[in-house]
Amino acid sequence: MRPVPVDGSPRATARLADALAAALDGTGPAVVPVARGTAAPAAGPGPAGEPAPGTAVVIATSGSTGRPKHVMLPASALVASARATEHRLGGPARWLLALPAEHVAGVQVIVRAVLAGAPPLTQDLRDGFRPADFAAATARLPGPAARRCTSLVPTQLLRLLDADGAPLEALRSYDAVLVGGAALDAELRARAADAGVSVVATYGMSETSGGCVYDGVPLDGVRVRLETDGRILLGGPTLASGYLGDVDETAAAFVNGWFRTGDLGRWDDTRLTVLGRADDMIVTGGSNIAPAAVERVLTAQPGVVAACVVGLPDPQWGEIVGAALVLTGPAEPERLRAAVRADLGRAAVPRRIRVLPELPLRGIGKPDRAIVRALLGAATGASDTGSEDATDPNR
Structure with a gap:
């Protein structure tokens, strides 16, 4: 394995692109993108500690369980994913990398660009994501005759829309803006569409090459199946070969050609709707509440920029629903609760609401539900809107 340090700079991205190109064509070892402050996985003795044959990239998950796993991605899976994306989006394009290169979404931007014949142009992220820098980087891409694509997380999309001016004009210039890493709420998507931005909402994870x-x-060749409880299973040529040095985790997650995700979903006609993670499901008074469903209702309300919904322990109901919100104006908890009640029923109504200046995030833009749960479970403070009566027998 070849660890390649990445720090958000164009120079580091160029080194990673060269290493990835060699790994993809088999002339170089498996690449491990390593962010500042983290350590590369150590290869242990024996087959379990070495990457599987054909591995091109070993990528760390964002560690929602507190212990990141190291996913082995074959060159064939990365190429299959990149080619399927190219086909879905209408052909080769020039890519702007505006994501951290140590995450699978960033790696795939580089892979798509390399396979299209040119390394990606990179936005310098050493000082964080800045809309003005996005506009400046976009201006260095080839002119309108060349197709251009980029990949963002919802928070970046929101910042670019809020910035307006040159950043928004830059965003409009892309033939496709892939948005993933976290759920894309309907209001934000509608706002982007109204602004003339060509958004494509993506679902996947490190284990599926992004x-x-x-x-x-599903992309061409990708298979989707739902278990009886709604758990999403994914199959096809984009799958990882397993977890480095962890035979048991690999055997539990990769079963008979399928990857068992931790997510729940449903089919709406021929489209997959992701309801959220199975272990985030809130069970309150015998009712199962999907946090993503409550979040969709909340973020559809005027003045709600972002929402993160979690379950909080309750001695009577087992759990109650709590919500952390980012707002553009004064809190109106009863209006928000009424909207949830009308759409999803009384059991889904947030009993505790707290307003935050921004949601705590982990990884590549996912809300950190553990921190949100701790904040909502803390003593009531000035930013609390108060709690609805959780003992209401008619809820």
């Missing part, structure tokens, strides 16, 4: 379902439709 996004493998676009706007609810």
Whole structure:
């Protein structure tokens, strides 16, 4: 394995692109992108500690369980994903990398660009994501005759829309803006569409070489199956070969050609709707509440920029629903609760609401539900809107 340090700079991205190109064509070892402050996985003795044959990239998950796993991605899976994306989006394009290169979404931007014949142009992220820098980087891409694509997380999309001016004009210039890493709420998507931005919502994870379902439709060759409880299973040529040095985790997650995700979903006609993670499901008074469903209702309300919904322990109901919100104006908890009640029923109504300046994030833009749960479970403070009566027998 070859660890390649990445720090958000164009120079580091160029080194990673060269290493990835060699790994993809088999002339170089498996690449491990390593962010500042982290350590590369150590290869242990024996087959379990070495990458599987054909591995091109070993990528760390964002560690939602507190212990990152190291996913082995074959060159064939990365190429299959990149080619399927190219086909879905209408052909080769020049790519702007505006994501951290140590995450699978960033790696795939580089892979797509390399396979299209040119390394990606890189936005310098050493000082964080800045809309003005996005506009400046976009201006260095070839003119309108060349197709251009980029990949963002919802928070970046929101910042670019809020910035307006040159950043928004830059965003409009892309033939496709892939948005993934976290759920894309309907209001933000509608706002982007109204602004003339060509958004494609993606669903996937490190174990599937990144996004493998676009706007609810699987990429060519990707298979989707739902278990009886709604758990999403993914199959096809984009799958990882397993977890480095962890035979038991590999055997539990990769079963008979399928990857068992931790997500729940449903089919809406021929499109997959992701309901959220199975272990995030809230069970309150015998009712199962999907946090993503409550978040969709909340973020559809005027003045709600972002929402993260979690379950909080309750001695009577087992759990109650709590919500952390980012707002543009004064909190109106009863209006928000009424909207949830009307759409999803009384059991889904947030009993505790707290307003935050921004949601705590982990990884590549996912809300950190553990921190949100701790904040909502803390003593009531000035930013609390108060709690609805959780003992209401008619809820």
